[in-house]
Amino acid sequence: MSELHPIVAVTGSSGAGTSSVKLAFEHIFARIGLTPAVVEGDSFHRYDRSEMGKQVDKFARLGMTLTHFGPEGNLFDELESLFRSYAESGTGLRRHYLHTQEDAHHYGGRPGTFTGWENLPEATDLLFYEGLHGGLKTDRHDVQCFCDLLVGVVPIINLEWIQKIHRDQTVRGYSAETATQMILRRMPDYVHYICPQFSRTDINFQRIPTIDTSNPFTAREIPTNDQSMVVIHIANRRKVDVDFRYLLEMLQGAFMSSPDTIVVPASQYVLAMELILNPVVERLIERRDRARSERAG
Secondary structure (H helix, E strand, C coil): CCCCCEEEECCCCCCCHHHHHHEEEEEHHHHCCCEEEEEEEHHHHCHHHHHCCCCCCCHHHHHCCCCCCCCHHHHHHHHHHHHHHHHCCCCEEEECCCCHHHHHHHCCCCCEEEECEEEECCCCCCCEEEECCCCEEECCECCCCHEEEEEEEEHHHHHHHHHHHHHHCCCCCCCCHHHHHHHHHHHHHHHHHHHHHCCCCCCCEEEECCCCCCCCCCCCCCCCCCCCEEEEEEECCCCCCCCCHHHHHHCCCCEECCEEEEEEEHHHHHHHHHHHHHHHHHHHHHCCCCCCCHCCC
């Protein structure tokens, strides 16, 4: 952690709803007047889209598994180095992964590839990371120790599978069988490298459908916000000190399920995040400003 150069990380698997958290933080940063250095976790994958397919086949022939969840598919050294560098000096290297044709047009390149490495913008107020490994900690790497605020975003597992199968079929053209095999192949790395992060977070947002998702492999549609609730667990009250009574008044339909957990309709997901996280970010910036004043004085 760094008082002078705060780091906020949102960690969650693909399709978990991290984009909603990103939207909430964009509102918060604009409201406070902050300029973040934005880093996308996908940019730290080891292989581009084409090469990843080749490497997956190569690993399979050797009786091994390669996924975007584990160390073989990612640049954990570079990710940890970025977090360390920013915490120490507010600098570091990043690149961009070009998901779409629009990304490719903006940065110059082809969808499914990376841009070159570049320095982070100068004079940013904080680092904002959104991706798979913001809370990573292994025998060799410790990314989470540099985070001043670590946010977990995860749907219940059946919903996560439904979202992945739906995306793989509609966006990537995979068959249901192929999408299912990918889920099975990725499961060991998911269990070992993704799940443990949610025990290190300061706050978790977990989306839960209120309709039957018992068999995710036959579900035809993703449950909507009107068909979902979000469980918000405050794991670190020292960092995320919320007024639950105020939240219950502001969020219609919300209720407490335990002393540190509030459940809200998913339609109020972004509002709930802003109400909870805006004061946390403000405190990080106040702490930063005090540290700068003390150093200057």
